[in-house]
Amino acid sequence: MVKICCIGAGYVGGPTMAVIALKCPEIEVAVVDISVSRINAWNSEQLPIYEPGLDDVVKQCRGKNLFFSTDVEKHVMEADIVFVSVNTPTKTQGLGAGKAADLTYWESAARMIADVSKSDKIVVEKSTVPVKTAEAIEKILTHNSKGINFQILSNPEFLAEGTAIQDLFNPDRVLIGGRETPEGARAMQTLKDVYAHWVPVDQIICSNLWSAELSKLAANAFLAQRISSVNAISALCEATGADVTEVSHSVGTDSRIGPKFLNASVGFGGSCFQKDILNLVYICECNGLPEVANYWKQVIKINDYQKNRFVNRVVASMFNTVSGKKIAILGFAFKKDTGDTRETPAIDVCKGLLGDKARLSIYDPQVNEEQIQRDLSMKKFDWDHPIHLQPMSPTVVWDAYEATKDAHGVCILTEWDEFKKLDYQKIYDNMRKPAFVFDGRNIVDAQKLRQIGFIVYSIGKPL
Ligand code: NAD
Numbered sequence: 001m002v003k004i005c006c007i008g009a010g011y012v013g014g015p016t017m018a019v020i021a022l023k024c025p026e027i028e029v030a031v032v033d034i035s036v037s038r039i040n041a042w043n044s045e046q047l048p049i050y051e052p053g054l055d056d057v058v059k060q061c062r063g064k065n066l067f068f069s070t071d072v073e074k075h076v077m078e079a080d081i082v083f084v085s086v087n088t089p090t091k092t093q094g095l096g097a098g099k100a101a102d103l104t105y106w107e108s109a110a111r112m113i114a115d116v117s118k119s120d121k122i123v124v125e126k127s128t129v130p131v132k133t134a135e136a137i138e139k140i141l142t143h144n145s146k147g148i149n150f151q152i153l154s155n156p157e158f159l160a161e162g163t164a165i166q167d168l169f170n171p172d173r174v175l176i177g178g179r180e181t182p183e184g185a186r187a188m189q190t191l192k193d194v195y196a197h198w199v200p201v202d203q204i205i206c207s208n209l210w211s212a213e214l215s216k217l218a219a220n221a222f223l224a225q226r227i228s229s230v231n232a233i234s235a236l237c238e239a240t241g242a243d244v245t246e247v248s249h250s251v252g253t254d255s256r257i258g259p260k261f262l263n264a265s266v267g268f269g270g271s272c273f274q275k276d277i278l279n280l281v282y283i284c285e286c287n288g289l290p291e292v293a294n295y296w297k298q299v300i301k302i303n304d305y306q307k308n309r310f311v312n313r314v315v316a317s318m319f320n321t322v323s324g325k326k327i328a329i330l331g332f333a334f335k336k337d338t339g340d341t342r343e344t345p346a347i348d349v350c351k352g353l354l355g356d357k358a359r360l361s362i363y364d365p366q367v368n369e370e371q372i373q374r375d376l377s378m379k380k381f382d383w384d385h386p387i388h389l390q391p392m393s394p395t396v397v398w399d400a401y402e403a404t405k406d407a408h409g410v411c412i413l414t415e416w417d418e419f420k421k422l423d424y425q426k427i428y429d430n431m432r433k434p435a436f437v438f439d440g441r442n443i444v445d446a447q448k449l450r451q452i453g454f455i456v457y458s459i460g461k462p463l
């Protein structure tokens with residue numbers, strides 16, 4: 001029986017391993033983490049992450065061939081294949097701060113693997129890492145290996161939150177990078193055999209290590225670039241009377257461009273796009289390619305511009321001041337169907353409005369008050385050191401009608417389906433007048449809302 005161990009029971013490690021366990025009943029999968037509370041949650045009825053379909057998959061295999069444990073060393077020692085899916089955030093201090101990936105967690109995992117291993121192992125990079133990380137990991141492992149053979153593979157993950165299970169069941173492709181040696185080829189085949197349980201083999205791409213590592217950063221950069229491109233066009237639409245939805249549709253029907261990922265928004269969020277582009281920028285700079293670095297940096301700059309533009313629009317529309325005015329924030333997660341708030345555009349928008357002394361009332365169906373207050377009290381790139389400088393702390397409520405009661409304006413920041421179905425007449429009746437709606441996701445029917453009496457601002461659409 002092949003044994004798999006995954007270090008890191010987060011948004012990637014948990015769902016990925018649960019799906020491997022489901023699809024490969026003869027493989028024993030252990031997911032380990034240093035966080036006791038996370039592992040306890042994985043072993044409980046209330047999983048630590050909200051992801052449609054995940055509960056069902058976990059219930060089918062937990063206790064059979066899927067185990068969650070804090071006994072990291074034991075499971076690593078017993079495993080034939082060790083996935084490393086620890087967090088790789090942006091460095092907050094020192095060389096490359098604000099851009100380079102912080103590989104502290106990765107390095108400590110690699111050293112631990114070297115320390116506890118007693119048999120040959122395939123070590124799989126699941127985390128998103130800078131190109132050439134495998135070389136560094138190889139050095140750590142081989143210099144501490146006591147004669148044990150380690151094969152390093154890169155197997156980046158392409159799932160998106162909110163659709164993780166669907167993406168894992170039907171991936172566009174699985175990418176495996178390895179050394180171009182007979183041992184490397186054997187290791188790649190072993191991992192390929194795992195995925196081949198449910199992924200058609202022609203969708204399993206094999207490449208060299210560096211191509212696999214770079215492909216992940218490039219894929220995220222391309223995806224984010226599409227959003228910044230459409231968001232840049234949205235600003236021009238507002239200036240000219242064009243409608244960004246019509247423009248996206250017309251542009252996306254060109255089969256070379258394609259229709260997906262062209263929704264204009266208040267800006268992209270999530271734990272990875274910004275971090276991975278900053279990482280790419282840093283790698284370009286380190287390789288003496290400032291022009292390439294600047295090209296990708298612009299994707300982030302447009303994203304910041306879009307969030308600022310949204311805040312400015314709210315303040316400018318509400319007679320140049322939101323001081324003391326109640327503004328309802330509908331949605332705080334970085335996208336629908338997740339409770340994840342990492343790098344959510346809602347943080348920057350809320351901070352911008354709080355900076356103008358607005359009174360915020362925030363509602364998100366999956367994000368609790370503690371998380372929102374924590375997010376709004378952190379400085380950028382200072383996740384570990386909360387500050388308490390907010391001029392007004394926001395109120396967090398558990399109901400969209402409560403959030404909007406007596407409000408002057410409503411900002412929709414996440415595209416939750418329930419926001420499309422709200423009784424906007426009731427909301428209008430209970431708001432101060434004039435009542436404003438700022439739709440940061442273009443999900444409401446602006447014409448209908450205008451008929452009710454709202455003043456509606458949508459992204460990239462005529463007023
Ligand atoms: P996460 O923060 O949710 O999970 C990482 C986990 O690793 C944490 O629970 C942490 O406690 C644990 N950990 C850290 N060091 C450890 C150690 N030495 N031993 C044991 N456990 C340790 O992160 P995530 O969102 O799952 O992302 C993981 C990686 O996958 C990142 O590199 C990310 O860029 C990449 N990725 C994320 C997504 C996504 O949608 N979130 C998608 C594709 C790729």
Ligand code: UGA
Pocket residue numbers: 128157158159160161162220223227260261262263264265266267268269270271272273334335336
């Ligand atoms: C993204 C990629 O889609 C995954 O392939 C990748 O594995 C993952 O990053 C990662 O490496 O972490 P994720 O961030 O979970 O996945 O979610 P996306 O669906 O990509 O959305 C990211 C952000 O872009 C969200 O804030 C979303 O609202 C925004 N977005 C997306 C838009 O504003 N417009 C769009 O058309 C699409």
